[in-house]
Amino acid sequence: MAIEFRQIQAADEARDAVVDLFWRLRAWPWPTKEDYYRFWDWRYSALSEGPPSIFLATEGGTAVGHVALYYRNFRLGTADVRGAVPGNFLVDPEHRSTLVGPRLANALRATVRSGEIDALLAYANEIAHGMFTRLGFRDL
Numbered sequence: 001m002a003i004e005f006r007q008i009q010a011a012d013e014a015r016d017a018v019v020d021l022f023w024r025l026r027a028w029p030w031p032t033k034e035d036y037y038r039f040w041d042w043r044y045s046a047l048s049e050g051p052p053s054i055f056l057a058t059e060g061g062t063a064v065g066h067v068a069l070y071y072r073n074f075r076l077g078t079a080d081v082r083g084a085v086p087g088n089f090l091v092d093p094e095h096r097s098t099l100v101g102p103r104l105a106n107a108l109r110a111t112v113r114s115g116e117i118d119a120l121l122a123y124a125n126e127i128a129h130g131m132f133t134r135l136g137f138r139d140l
Helices: 011-024 033-046 100-113 126-134
Strands: 003-008 053-059 062-076 079-091
Touching (some): 003 100, 011 033, 011 062, 062 100, 079 100
Antiparallel strands (some): 062 079
């Protein structure tokens, strides 16, 4: 089956698919799926200055990869900087040796190249950090 990649602007549109992915992989430390939904609702309404963007990889309608982009405004000297912080980067273990992770990471990079944001500020776990640096992202 082909993997489909999409950028979603309305968090509610991706809510069930992403919560199902995180619940299936027990990616968050909560004991019930209802807790996952509560965490999703808080996270996707509180962490971004404006609606976050969601990058979703699906196969046969099932989410196999996800990363969100939370927008933030910064000031660097006298310049206003529109930045973003990625979060909840997760790829199903069965798809980690494919291009799902790199494609999601490159989708984030495309937001900088298109001028949508000025800077991408990522802090990642060891696996994501290795992938980001192999793809040309730089450490600060």
